[in-house]
Amino acid sequence: xxxxxxxxxxxxxxxxxxxxxxxxxxxxxxxxxxxxxxxxxxxxxxxxxxxxxxxxxxxxxxxxxx
Numbered sequence: 001x002x003x004x005x006x007x008x009x010x011x012x013x014x015x016x017x018x019x020x021x022x023x024x025x026x027x028x029x030x031x032x033x034x035x036x037x038x039x040x041x042x043x044x045x046x047x048x049x050x051x052x053x054x055x056x057x058x059x060x061x062x063x064x065x066x
Contacts, residue, residue, distance in 0.1 A: 041047050
C-alpha cells in the first residue's frame with residue numbers, strides 16, 4: 001500500500017469526533033500552505049501584474065460593487 005492509501009484507510013476508521021478533529025487539522029494545514037504561497041508570490045512580485053490590472057479596472061469603472 002502507498003502512504004496515501006494507508007492514510008485513506010486510517011481516516012475511514014476514525015470515530016466521528018476524531019474525524020472532525022482531523023478535518024479541522026487538514027483545513028488549518030491547507031490554509032497555512034495557501035498563506036505561505038501567497039506571501040511568497042506577493043514578496044517575489046509574481047502578483048504585481050494582476051494587482052496593476054485590477055487597479056486599472058477599478059480606475060476605469062470596470063468593477064461592480066459586491
